[in-house]
Amino acid sequence: MAMKAITSEELLEKVLNKEELFIFDVRNEKDFEDWKVEGSAIEYLNIPYFELIDGVGGIVDKVPADKEIIVVCAKEGSSKMVAEMLSEEGFDTSYLAGGMKSWSEQLYKTEVYHDDDMKVFQFIRAGKGCLSYMVVSGDEALIVDPARFVDEYRAAAEQDGVKITHIVDSHLHADHISGGRQLAEMTGANYYLMKSEGAIFDFKPLENYEKIEFENVTLEVIALKTPGHTPGSVSFFVNDKLLFSGDTIFVSGLGRPDLGGKVREWAKDLYDSIYNKVSQIADDVIVLPAHYADLEEEINKDGFIGEKLGDIRSKNEVMINQSENDFVEFVAQSASSETPPNFEEIIALNRGTEKATQERQQELEIGPNRCAVHHTS
Known part of the structure; x- marks a missing residue:
């Protein structure tokens, strides 16, 4: 044969x-x-x-x-x-x-949501468990948490006949190299990142923005201190309907706050985020995370990875009726899994303090995602 x-x-x-x-x-x-x-x-x-x-x-x-x-x-x-x-x-x-x-570099594009004001697409990176998004409204597009394969987003925008005008990263990623900076340079789009992440190149600090608006889209910036791997992290609330949750909330649980070596201190910040900020968001809002743990378990009947916040709450007892001490203990125990490979070098690249060849970037990203580790119980 x-x-x-x-x-x-x-x-x-x-x-x-x-x-x-x-x-x-x-x-x-x-x-x-x-x-x-x-x-x-x-x-x-x-x-x-x-x-x-x-x-x-x-x-x-x-x-x-x-x-x-x-x-x-x-x-x-x-x-x-x-x-x-x-x-x-x-x-x-x-x-x-x-x-x-x-396999590590394959992106799969699928539609998440559409109404009269916007269309939202999800890019599934199956070999890494990473998720990124494109929000289209009028003649403009916003990219959320882009991977380094910037031509994929440019092609998607061209297919929809729109211009990429805004790019946001929810945090300084630890498991993959962001395409945000490069995509902004290629398209002229505004690139937003938390200043507290320590990036040394030019960008628009998210600390200065409560909202990012374009066409018929209002993206609210919800500052969530250290719920993931880094000193600063945000979620984005779009038109009161979608929550781009970064590494704060996953379909299967919560983000790990241990990579900075301050797991209990940061777990307290995560508790504040979940109980005092996310708790104010309605149950019918669709949560769209930056990572997932299991493709077949988490992809829904509509073909994308995301779930209503109320359904995530109902399956995740740690998000409701937990004292701060019990929450911190649960998170600390759950955060003991293996760290993402090469995460320190990847963070340095995303911060702009180091550079790497294309081949080295491929080598750094080889391997599984280890960000989405707090499974519900």
């Missing part, structure tokens, strides 16, 4: 459709266990490439003859060679074009 390539976009579509897949991952065991293409309908086989250099004859009994086999490696080369060997043995075989590196 002829070997063929499958793109990350095609693979993501299969995952979202919950198609039965057989993925043969030829990376080493540690990398496979740490981070993989995830899906409830996926069957896995992990055998490192170096064990297959002399051929696949010894493992053909572990590979199904009646399914398409998708071979995966880090960058493509090894999976392509293994796929070729399997196809020569008569198996229906594909390899993931670009490997896990391309």
Whole structure:
């Protein structure tokens, strides 16, 4: 049988459709266990490439003859060679074009909301668990928490016939490199970030803005002190209908306030945010976070990741009727998971105190998202 390539976009579509897949991952065991293409309908086989250099004859009994086999490696080369060997043995075989590196960079655009005043699109980065957004109104667009793949947002704006005029980052991200600064330079858009995040380049400090308005959109800036990884963080309340919650509230729980080494102090700030600020927001407001933990668990029937605030509250007891002490203890215990890989260097890049080549940026982002860790209980 002829070997063929499958793109990350095609693979993501299969995952979202919950198609039965057989993925043969030829990376080493540690990398496979740490981070993989995830899906409830996926069957896995992990055998490192170096064990297959002399051929696949010894493992053909572990590979199904009646399914398409998708071979995966880090960058493509090894999976392509293994796929070729399997196809020569008569198996229906594909390899993931670009490997896990391309999987990490794949963005999936879906519509979240529309009315007479605005349209909102979500960009799902399945390989990292990161979410970004485009709000369109009239002839203008606002981008929320953009990834570094700035051409994706420019193409989306062009498709809608609008100009990107505003860009906001909810905080200084720790798990991925922001495209906010570069996108602003390319489009001439205003770029907003909290001054307390310590960025050294030119931007508009969110501390100076209670609202950002354009066309028929009013974006309220809700300052939420340190609910995520950084000294300053915000959420954005749009037209009293949508809450871009950054790393404060996830569909599955709350953000982790431990990366600064002040988990209990920052957990108290998170308590104040949840009980004294977010508590004032109505239950029917749709929460749109910056990250998610599990694509299949959290994507809703409308095809995007988000949920009404009231439903999140009802599933997350720590958001209601908790004393500050109990809340702090819960958050402190929940925040003990592994930190995002390379987060200090990524923060430095996002702050503007360091630079990195395109290749280095790809290397820094390889691996899973570890921001959305406070699952409901």
